[in-house]
Amino acid sequence: MIEAIRVDEAVRELRPDFAVLTVCAYGLGNGPSDERSRGWLDAAAEAAPELDDPKIEAWRTAYRAFGAKPQRTRPSVDALIRRMPLPEINLVVDAYNAVSVRHGLPIGGEDLAHYRGAARLVRAAGDEPSDEALGDPGIGEVVWRDDEGVTCRRWNWRQCVRTRITEDTVDALFLLERLEPLSLDALTAAGDELTARLEEITPGVRIASRLVR
Incomplete structure (x- = not known):
């Protein structure tokens, strides 16, 4: 799975500086938010970058480059920083949201049981299958997708229902x-922190990672 994840050349042309650290976790024991995960979220909120931080502004610029309006459909890390206190979802989602805010980078989480084929980041043709919660992508929009359709619109704006991480x-x-x-x-450091959180949630979880550029 992880070796097949790819970034389409059209996305590389749009932002040659883009890289994604892919982390697969096998054998998770997820569950509802608890005092531990609330502590992660609270600590991340205190360490969150300002909204005018260059790391956050870079994502707004990337959105504008493919025709999105980041003041209306915000990059995920931008949207999270504006939500204080940070929302409690479940242990695993709380873990990656905390890492996202603390390090100032977008992080998406996908349930592999509902994924079909390899993840790839592409510029949409406009006819990709998409669930009702997402709506249809525009031509040229940057989206994550699998063999079944769009899994996340506008790069990291909104995820589909099908592949969301749940307590199961x-x-x-x-x-x-x-x-x-x-x-x-810094990207590697964020990945190391996420791995540590996942190992805290589930001692013995198996982790595989790969940098895709």
């Missing part, structure tokens, strides 16, 4: 997305 999720894929000025070392 056992195997998951995480997509940690980077644009300059976030360094590759």
Whole structure:
């Protein structure tokens, strides 16, 4: 699975500085939010970058480049930073949301049991299948998709219902997305923190990761 994840050349042409750290976790024992995950969210909120941080502005610029209006459909990390206190969802989602806010980068989480084929980041043709919660992507829009259709619209704006991580999720894929000025070392550090949180939730969870550029 992880070796087949790819970024389409049209996306690379749009943002040559893009990189994604893909992390697969196998054998998770997810559950409802608890005091531990609330602590992660509270600590992340205190360490969150300002809204005018260059790392956040880079995503707004990327959105404008493919025709999106980031003041209306915000990059995921931008939207999260504006939501204080951070929402409690479940242990695994709380973990990656906390890492996203603390490090100032978008992170997506996918339930592999509902994924079909490999994840790929493409510019939409406009006819990709998409669920009702997402609506149809526009031509040229940057989307994550699998063999069944769009899994996340406008790069990291909104995820489909089908692949969301729930308390029943056992195997998951995480997509940690980077644009300059976030360094590759900072991206790796975010991945290491996420791995530590997942291992805290489920000791013995199996982790595989790969940097895709």
